[in-house]
Amino acid sequence: MSKKIAVLTEETIHDLEFWYPYYRLAEEGYDLVIVGPEAGKSYTGKMGGVIRSEKSPSEISAKDFAGVVVPGGWGPDKLRTHKAIVDFVRDVHANGGVVAAICHGGSVLVSARILEGVRATSYKSIKDDMILAGAEWVDEAVVVSKNIVTSRTPSDLAHFGKALVETLKKIK
Amino acid sequence: MSKKIAVLTEETIHDLEFWYPYYRLAEEGYDLVIVGPEAGKSYTGKMGGVIRSEKSPSEISAKDFAGVVVPGGWGPDKLRTHKAIVDFVRDVHANGGVVAAICHGGSVLVSARILEGVRATSYKSIKDDMILAGAEWVDEAVVVSKNIVTSRTPSDLAHFGKALVETLKKIK
Numbered sequence: 001m002s003k004k005i006a007v008l009t010e011e012t013i014h015d016l017e018f019w020y021p022y023y024r025l026a027e028e029g030y031d032l033v034i035v036g037p038e039a040g041k042s043y044t045g046k047m048g049g050v051i052r053s054e055k056s057p058s059e060i061s062a063k064d065f066a067g068v069v070v071p072g073g074w075g076p077d078k079l080r081t082h083k084a085i086v087d088f089v090r091d092v093h094a095n096g097g098v099v100a101a102i103c104h105g106g107s108v109l110v111s112a113r114i115l116e117g118v119r120a121t122s123y124k125s126i127k128d129d130m131i132l133a134g135a136e137w138v139d140e141a142v143v144v145s146k147n148i149v150t151s152r153t154p155s156d157l158a159h160f161g162k163a164l165v166e167t168l169k170k171i172k
Numbered sequence: 173m174s175k176k177i178a179v180l181t182e183e184t185i186h187d188l189e190f191w192y193p194y195y196r197l198a199e200e201g202y203d204l205v206i207v208g209p210e211a212g213k214s215y216t217g218k219m220g221g222v223i224r225s226e227k228s229p230s231e232i233s234a235k236d237f238a239g240v241v242v243p244g245g246w247g248p249d250k251l252r253t254h255k256a257i258v259d260f261v262r263d264v265h266a267n268g269g270v271v272a273a274i275c276h277g278g279s280v281l282v283s284a285r286i287l288e289g290v291r292a293t294s295y296k297s298i299k300d301d302m303i304l305a306g307a308e309w310v311d312e313a314v315v316v317s318k319n320i321v322t323s324r325t326p327s328d329l330a331h332f333g334k335a336l337v338e339t340l341k342k343i344k
Contacts, residue, residue, distance in 0.1 A: 015219060016191050019329070023192055026330035047187060047219040157191070158198035 005168075006035040006060070006068040006092070008085065008108070009053050014073030015045035016154045017102050021069045024161040030168070035060065035068075037082040046073040057084035062091030067168055072103020072123060072153075080111040090114055093147065098171060100149040100164050102156065106130050109148070119143055120150040147171060177340075178207040178232070178240040178264070180257065180280070181225050186245030187217035188326050189274050193241045196333040202340070207232065207240075209254040218245040229256035234263030239340055244275020244295060244325075252283040262286055265319065270343060272321040272336050274328065278302050281320070291315055292322040319343060 007022050022032055036043055036053030043051050068089055070076060079085050090112040093099045101109050106122030107129060109115050116134035121143045130137050142151045142159040149167050151160035179194050194204055208215055208225030215223050240261055242248060251257050262284040265271045273281050278294030279301060281287055288306030293315045302309050314323045314331040321339050323332035 016188065016221070019188050019326075020192060020195055023330040023333065024196065027334045047221055049188070049219055154191075158195040161195065162199045 002064050002066045003029065003031045004033055004065045005030045006033050006065050006088070008068065008070050008075070008079055009034055009036045009043045009051040010075035010078045011043050012046045012073050012078070013043065013051060013071050013075030014103060014154065015047040015049045015051070016157065017071035017073065017105070018045065018051055020157045021071070021100065021161055021164060024165065025069075025168075028165055028168075030066070033060070035085075035088070037079070037085060043075075046075075057082075057088040060088070062088055062097070063095050065092050065097055066171065067098035067100065067164075068092045069164070070099070070101040070105035070108045072105045074104070076104045076107040080108045086111045096147065096171060098147045098149060098164070098167050100160070102151040102160050103153055106150060109133070109150075114148065118148050119145045120148060121152050122150060123152055174236050174238045175201065175203045176205055176237045177202045178205050178237050178260070180240065180242050180247070180251055181206055181208045181215045181223040182247035182250045183215050184218045184245050184250070185215065185223060185243050185247030186275060186326065187219040187221045187223070188329065189243035189245065189277070190217065190223055192329045193243070193272065193333055193336060196337065197241075197340075200337055200340075202238070205232070205237075207257075207260070209251070209257060215247075218247075229254075229260040232260070234260055234269070235267050237264050237269055238343065239270035239272065240264045241336070242271070242273040242277035242280045244277045246276070248276045248279040252280045258283045268319065268343060270319045270321060270336070270339050272332070274323040274332050275325055278322060281305070281322075286320065290320055291317045292320060293324050294322060295324055
């Protein structure tokens with residue numbers, strides 16, 4: 001399996017939920033690629049940091065990626081309006097890659113229609129959306145269902161990072 | 173050795189440099205304690221996040237801690253003006269604990285007088301201060317010298333986290 005992992009960015013993505021998994025996976029030797037709706041664009045995170053996209057979905061192929069991380073914040077509300085982003089997430093999942101979402105990141109998984117029958121969690125405000133998308137929603141720090149890893153909030157990041165690393169190691 | 177690790181906070185501490193090591197060490201099972209000049213005070217990070225201190229140095233004993241992390245940002249410039257904070261860092265080091273600093277965090281190590289003969293790095297702007305304090309300054313992502321771990325900037329966080337975990341495991 002590839003060592004490439006996409007981490008999604010958009011305006012008002014949650015900075016910590018972006019950078020914690022980014023650096024944690026870098027520590028494990030993964031090749032991180034920052035993917036946004038447009039390539040080479042500087043997006044401003046919820047906390048004000050700049051997260052510049054390296055690639056847009058049209059420039060990459062889901063089959064080259066071992067996984068994709070969808071951080072939270074308000075960014076997922078924008079990410080899910082881009083068909084190419086949603087298609088990329090669905091294709092990574094369809095190809096056996098890992099899809100990880102924290103907080104509002106679950107909204108992109110809802111739009112990608114990959115939650116049917118999946119035990120998962122999210123920020124509490126989108127619980128109903130997750131359930132309507134077919135998820136078995138639970139209130140836990142991190143939930144791993146096959147190749148889908150989900151967490152609730154930034155305070156779950158230690159659990160999210162650990163589960164993400166373990167799940168990626170299993171699929172290689 | 174104790175599993176307690178202090179992570180220092182102050183006004184305008186760098187949020188990512190605080191939270192990345194915080195969650196990374198939580199993942200390893202360490203008991204994180206947020207320490208600031210005053211206990212129970214909400215400090216606002218450089219990116220705008222709130223980092224609330226749990227303890228002040230007067231309420232804790234350095235001998236109970238396996239290590240202390242000094243994040244960067246503008247916070248270290250304030251942290252080093254508090255004698256109790258500087259004493260705490262020096263005492264953790266004297267007791268054989270790990271002292272880790274990233275970016276401007278090195279300024280607190282300068283004030284704690286623990287850099288004599290130590291190979292170390294920091295944000296480039298405080299290089300001269302580090303050298304005057306006796307450090308052998310090098311431009312590397314992370315430098316480990318016995319129990320002192322130092323890095324340059326947020327982009328070194330993956331290296332910083334890995335070296336911090338490895339160094340803590342050696343001292344137990």
